[in-house]
Amino acid sequence: xxxxxxxxTPIEGQKPGTSGLRKKTRTFMEPHYVENFVQAIFDGxxxxxxxxxxLGGDGRYFNDRAIQVILRMAxxxxxxxxxxGQGGILSTPAASNLIRSRGTDGGIxxxxxxxxxxxxxxxxxxxxxxxxxxxxxxxxxxxxxxSRAVTAYRIAESQDIDLAAIGTHRLIxxxxxxxxxxxxxxxxxxxxxxxxxxxxxLASGFTLRFDAMHAVTGPYAKExxxxxxxxxxxxxxxxxxxxxxxxxxPDPNPIWAKPLLDLMMSQDAPDFGAASDGDxxxxxxxxxxxxxxxxxxxxxxxxxxxxxxxxxxxxKGAARSMPTSRAVDRVAGKLGIDCYExxxxxxxxxxxxxxxxxxxxxxxxAGTGSDHVREKDGLWAVLLxxxxxxxxxxxxxxxxxxxxxSFGRNYYSRHDYEGVDAEAANGLMDDLRGRLADLPGTMxxxxxxxxxxxxxYDDPVDASRAERQGIRIEFEGGGRIVYRxxxxxxSGATLRVYLEDVEEKPEAMDRDAQEALADIIAAADQLxxxxxxxxxxxxxxxx
Ligand code: VG1
Ligand code: CO
Numbered sequence: 001x002x003x004x005x006x007x008x009t010p011i012e013g014q015k016p017g018t019s020g021l022r023k024k025t026r027t028f029m030e031p032h033y034v035e036n037f038v039q040a041i042f043d044g045x046x047x048x049x050x051x052x053x054x055l056g057g058d059g060r061y062f063n064d065r066a067i068q069v070i071l072r073m074a075x076x077x078x079x080x081x082x083x084x085g086q087g088g089i090l091s092t093p094a095a096s097n098l099i100r101s102r103g104t105d106g107g108i109x110x111x112x113x114x115x116x117x118x119x120x121x122x123x124x125x126x127x128x129x130x131x132x133x134x135x136x137x138x139x140x141x142x143x144x145x146x147s148r149a150v151t152a153y154r155i156a157e158s159q160d161i162d163l164a165a166i167g168t169h170r171l172i173x174x175x176x177x178x179x180x181x182x183x184x185x186x187x188x189x190x191x192x193x194x195x196x197x198x199x200x201x202l203a204s205g206f207t208l209r210f211d212a213m214h215a216v217t218g219p220y221a222k223e224x225x226x227x228x229x230x231x232x233x234x235x236x237x238x239x240x241x242x243x244x245x246x247x248x249x250p251d252p253n254p255i256w257a258k259p260l261l262d263l264m265m266s267q268d269a270p271d272f273g274a275a276s277d278g279d280x281x282x283x284x285x286x287x288x289x290x291x292x293x294x295x296x297x298x299x300x301x302x303x304x305x306x307x308x309x310x311x312x313x314x315x316k317g318a319a320r321s322m323p324t325s326r327a328v329d330r331v332a333g334k335l336g337i338d339c340y341e342x343x344x345x346x347x348x349x350x351x352x353x354x355x356x357x358x359x360x361x362x363x364x365x366a367g368t369g370s371d372h373v374r375e376k377d378g379l380w381a382v383l384l385x386x387x388x389x390x391x392x393x394x395x396x397x398x399x400x401x402x403x404x405x406s407f408g409r410n411y412y413s414r415h416d417y418e419g420v421d422a423e424a425a426n427g428l429m430d431d432l433r434g435r436l437a438d439l440p441g442t443m444x445x446x447x448x449x450x451x452x453x454x455x456x457y458d459d460p461v462d463a464s465r466a467e468r469q470g471i472r473i474e475f476e477g478g479g480r481i482v483y484r485x486x487x488x489x490x491s492g493a494t495l496r497v498y499l500e501d502v503e504e505k506p507e508a509m510d511r512d513a514q515e516a517l518a519d520i521i522a523a524a525d526q527l528x529x530x531x532x533x534x535x536x537x538x539x540x541x542x543x
Contacts, residue, residue: 001158003076008032014147016140018345018487020126022112028123039153044143049078054098056090057110058216058279060117061243075171076154085181091216091280093377094185096132111279114251118244133350133374192310193387201390207270211237211260214246217276252284253543276378282366283378287396295325298362303331307391317358323482323498324364327410343469351461408504411516415539417495425493428533445523448476478502481524
């Protein structure tokens with residue numbers, strides 16, 4: 001095969017967001033779009049020459065085409081080795097694990113996560129560094145700068161590499177190693193958790209359903225939950241990954257995973273239910289008759305992690321993204337460990353994990369994970385829950401009720417206004433920003449504001465600073481509203497409003513979250529004029 005140099009001109013808007021570059025699939029399918037961005041990645045990391053990279057994606061539409069382009073470019077630019085998941089498949093946490101376990105320079109993950117897939121839906125490309133985590137802003141800024149300067153890219157002219165079977169190919173001087181996407185990841189899970197204990201627990205009659213939502217976790221869950229842990233066949237639902245995820249949003253929340261939610265609320269509910277997203281890094285946890293909010297799940301996992309083998313020695317610390325509820329802070333306080341507050345996006349946990357300051361991290365958006373990889377990890381969260389339930393012998397509902405009794409309950413909900421006019425959304429944020437100084441001491445919807453600011457983060461490890469990471473309003477008694485604009489959307493703006501209130505009275509801990517948060521919700525609208533500015537009567541999604 002021959003190496004050719006193709007002239008190109010910069011394409012606008014190749015700026016990585018909260019988690020890589022996400023756009024409409026058709027945008028990625030435009031001439032030079034993928035090539036330009038991949039060239040920008042290589043340029044941004046100082047070239048592909050001599051490097052070993054991991055490559056894989058969640059199997060969505062266009063995954064197969066983009067992979068071949070990246071392989072041809074890596075070979076043309078002298079990469080030493082590319083480790084690719086069989087069929088081009090790797091879940092995000094499995095990719096993170098391979099980057100680390102094989103001591104590689106980094107990796108490229110193809111996914112738009114929980115966004116729908118297909119020719120008319122979404123696609124994404126993300127670069128992870130050698131620690132296995134999403135590239136920090138310093139690196140994504142370099143990639144963006146490179147995308148604005150690109151004038152040519154080098155690519156090999158060759159047949160497609162056969163990724164269907166495990167084995168090694170050579171393209172120019174580059175070794176292309178096709179690996180089983182599940183094997184190393186499943187082995188890692190076996191080292192972290194007590195598989196014998198969980199197997200016994202499942203054999204004793206504890207029942208579960210895991211909804212893979214026709215996304216990447218199907219084969220992982222089949223192997224781990226059914227083959228290795230002995231859950232009866234059929235415990236994993238929608239296990240077949242499909243390029244369009246069966247037409248749904250592979251987003252594990254009560255709206256998009258409603259069939260599972262309905263099952264868990266029905267007479268036929270199994271003891272435990274869970275789901276994961278497109279690329280396998282998110283999780284939703286359910287018990288018979290109960291949905292566990294991600295913020296509560298994080299708090300429960302931090303409180304009980306010592307029951308699983310990997311964490312018996314206790315945790316070094318915990319971290320949550322700023323909009324995530326402060327439920328975990330109370331747990332960390334009782335355990336006497338540090339609790340860090342970072343901006344939204346897993347990349348901000350990387351330094352804390354690398355420096356050994358924290359063991360478990362989490363986000364309100366259904367992401368939890370630990371220092372075993374540098375991404376959030378859906379199946380890891382499911383297995384930690386199962387390990388804890390097996391050890392305590394409690395049901396999900398009971399465990400959660402006990403947790404609230406010991407720590408208090410942080411009622412929590414997130415309201416999303418999707419596809420809002422970008423100007424209106426920015427106007428809303430600008431207006432709020434301008435009024436922050438005047439808010440403390442004022443009353444809104446019967447609640448007294450105690451503090452109002454815009455979150456900025458100074459990384460305690462490398463002293464980098466991230467500004468404008470969300471506007472927060474705090475109320476007397478522990479209530480809080482956070483406003484931020486999404487950094488993963490592909491059309492218009494998405495306004496996220498995060499709502500939280502603290503309840504210490506045991507008799508008031510079983511309320512519906514929307515009802516318990518009614519004051520805070522009213523205050524959020526009054527403060528920002530959401531209905532008026534967006535023209536929306538209510539949010540599109542409440543989680
Ligand atoms: C969202 C979530 C954030 C998460 C990010 C990537 O970002 O809020 O917590 O880290 O998605 O998750 P944003 O900017 O849209 O709020 V995933 O599973 O989409 O990689
Ligand atoms: Co995801």
